[in-house]
Amino acid sequence: MTTHQDTTPRADCASDADGRITFRLTAVPDGRPRLLLRPRPRKGRPEQAPLHLDLAPDAADGRPHAVLEPHPALAEGRWDLYLLPEPGADPQRLRPGLRDLRALVDGQLRDRPAPVAVRIPYVTKDDFLALRTWLRTAHAEARSLQAADGTITVAARLHGTDLDESATARLRLRGTDTVRDVRPRIDGDGRDFSFTVAPRDLADGAAPAGRVWDVFVRPAAEAPPVRLGRLLDDVADRKHVHVFPAITAEGSVLRPYYTVDNDLAIEETPADSPK
Template identity: 80%
Template sequence: MSTRQDTTPRTDCAIDPDGRITFRLPALPAAPRPRLLLRLRPGKGAPEQTQHHVDLEPGAADGRPHAVLEPHPALEEGRWDLYLLPEPDAARQRLRPGLRDLRALVDGHLRDRTSPVAVRVPYVTKDGFLALRTWLRTAHAEVRALDLADRAITVAARLHGAGLHNTATVRLRLRGTGTVHEVRPRIDGDGRGFSFTVGAADLAGTAPPTGRFWDVFVRPAADAPPVRIGRLLDDVADRKHVHVFPALGAGDFVLRPYYTVDNDLAIEETPAHSPT
């Protein structure tokens, strides 16, 4: 049995309500210019292109160096892996997570956001390293509640980075096609909150045996671009397998709302009785 110990540095992090993140590393050997490297994870087969560097400042009483990632400039949307650069020409070292203080994110949906809506959530990767999940959108509609009852799905949400006009519509777009179904939302008095209901009759059609998927947007006004509806404004980096909803039987079809890998809202539609 191997007794080799993991010497990868463990990094504590804490985020404040403005999105400022402070990273604290263990004491390091003296180096001329240690830095924290954030690398935007490239798509499969794509080259690495985007990096962001933050200087590490020496610790005061405890001797632990720290780096502060300011809210601006906003980071590009995606997943950022974190590394230590002990000195300019040294090999980068991947970082393990220490303590993560994400309390400021838990009630993040309660604060109104201006455009662009920038979100950052530190998280632990499947292989146990520290990373950062980011979203950057002109506007965003945050799900506040989702209810399945009376053979229908009712969603309450709040728009951030824009306001709702009385011509606003909710758009369900059939993935991979140009088919769109529109629903008129109920708009709150402040012009930001809204709700809508979707039933099986709204999505009636001939679903293939494997089903089909509807992505959900709100169009704030008749001439405005659609805005994705989802849940981004809290401490959950990957929601798809955390918030799982039951299927809703509705006539010849079964509807099931779910969150995509990007934490956006979608609806899966499958036949109630698959052909044998």
């Protein structure tokens, strides 16, 4: 009986609270290896340059390791990791080893300065190591969401800027310039806020045939809207992890959900639409 051993290189990784990530190869390759972080192309976005990291032997066990420092921040998107065995060699995709993300779990408890930069190591569907990154001027982190009694109530904290008394929660109808503003309740130090949305807040006399509203907060009357989502923990892809109940009221069904970018949105459909 012949067995085939997987020779694809693997790397352990560990994140710290400042966004620093340390990668350690699980085996010691020959040559002069380096790590390559290659951004995936994004439709309608300029192409980003890849990033190279030098590997050096660890003083404790001799395993090659590389450190991705918090600065400069990586562009928003997904970055695939490769091993370059030596200069001029073909890159090899890295398989995941151990991932230590404990420092990210309570990341929503720490205030982030502008720009808000986030990076989360994760495993792709085809079992390779990658990074999910966000880079935003400011960010509103959803802390809790309750869908009950015909309304949706969201509690969040703003990072990278402050709210003033003219702040509004804004829902934008996807694909249009149509917006609905809701007055938030501002608490504590002027960064914690909450707001409640009911079907009447979105009504315009038209049947809500499968509409989607993207959720923002506008920190001040003349300030640009800040996207609201959940980025500050260890979950790289949230859409199918956090699933919320829908509410039915006033002839409409509202279903909050996280998008593929971990941003918050609300789907609106007629209450009598087919299941």
